[in-house]
Amino acid sequence: MSKSKKNRTTSSSKIKQERRQAELERQKKTRILLIGTILIAVVIFAGLFVLATKNTGNPGGSGSPASFNYDELPRLGKADAPIKLVEFGDFKCPACARFSVGIKPLLVQEYIETGKAALYFVNMSFIGPDSKTASLAALSVYHQNSEAFWTYYDALYANQGDENAEWATEDFLVELAQNEKLPIDYDLLRKDIQNRTYADELARDNAVAKTNHVTSTPSLFINGVRASDPFNLGAIAAEIESAAKAAEAE
Incomplete structure (x- = not known):
């Protein structure tokens, strides 16, 4: 080369x-x-x-705390309680029935009877046609006797029928009120169910659920903030204490 x-x-x-x-x-x-x-x-x-x-204020939330018109909702406890618990429920919802038996009594004992909190209820009637019928009956009871509402609330869940069956009929709802000896006018209750007297109020409740992005029942809000788990009493207690501290700091 x-x-x-x-x-x-x-x-x-x-x-x-x-x-x-x-x-x-x-x-x-x-x-x-x-x-x-x-x-x-x-x-x-x-x-x-x-x-x-x-x-x-909670993962997966929809923004700032929800704002409720507490004065227009059924209330259990003192109006001036610093902690305001809001339950969204459907009287045909099996999980709501479990909440009413397993969680609500403990909240009543620990927080409501001691004046620390008040419980409010918002109808979210979505499971079936008789979800609305049950809610209309409950609203009639509430407007006749606000204290009787909570007795009726417990009775509806305790006597809840199959989720897939239409059990919350007019006759059933009136007879249930009579069996519980609620201090109300039963004829008026029947009339309110037939005439859908509180249909606008029920529509308002369902609109409140939609506005606050509530898609399942039961859903629990603590001073406007959605609870992480409505069946975890330990988590609820911690969130109530956190809300109480925030309220005191304001």
């Missing part, structure tokens, strides 16, 4: 090495840029999630 040819071969090999090195450097910079972009995106997403969680 001549000297000039050897030099050309060496030069060509050197150029290829330089090009290969340049390509490796380019790929390295691209990988670094890509990783950096991913890390920035992760940091931004995490920051937004933390901010959203902080603003809602």
Whole structure:
């Protein structure tokens, strides 16, 4: 091989090495840029999630605390109680029946009877046609005798029929009130059910549920903030204490 040819071969090999090195450097910079972009995106997403969680007061919440017109809702406990618990329920809902038996009595004993909290109820009648019938009957009882409402509330859940059957009929609802010896006018109760006297009020309740993004029953709000789990008494207690401290700081 001549000297000039050897030099050309060496030069060509050197150029290829330089090009290969340049390509490796380019790929390295691209990988670094890509990783950096991913890390920035992760940091931004995490920051937004933390901010959203902080603003809602509970993960998965819908924003600032819900605002309720407490004066227009059935209430168990003192109106001036610092903690206001709002339950969204459907009288045909089996889970609501479990809440009424397993959680509500403990809330009554620990918080409501001691004046620390009051419990309010919002109808969310969505399971079947007789969900609305039961709610209309309960509203009639409430407007006749606000204290009798809670006796009727307990009786409806205690005598709850099959979720898939239409059991909350006019006759059943009136007879239940009679069996419980509620201090109300039973003929008026029947008339209110037939005439759907409180249909507008029931529509208002369902609208409140929709506005606050309530999609299941029972749902419990504590001073406007949705409870993380309506069946976890320990979590509810912690959230009530947190709400109490926040109320005291205001």
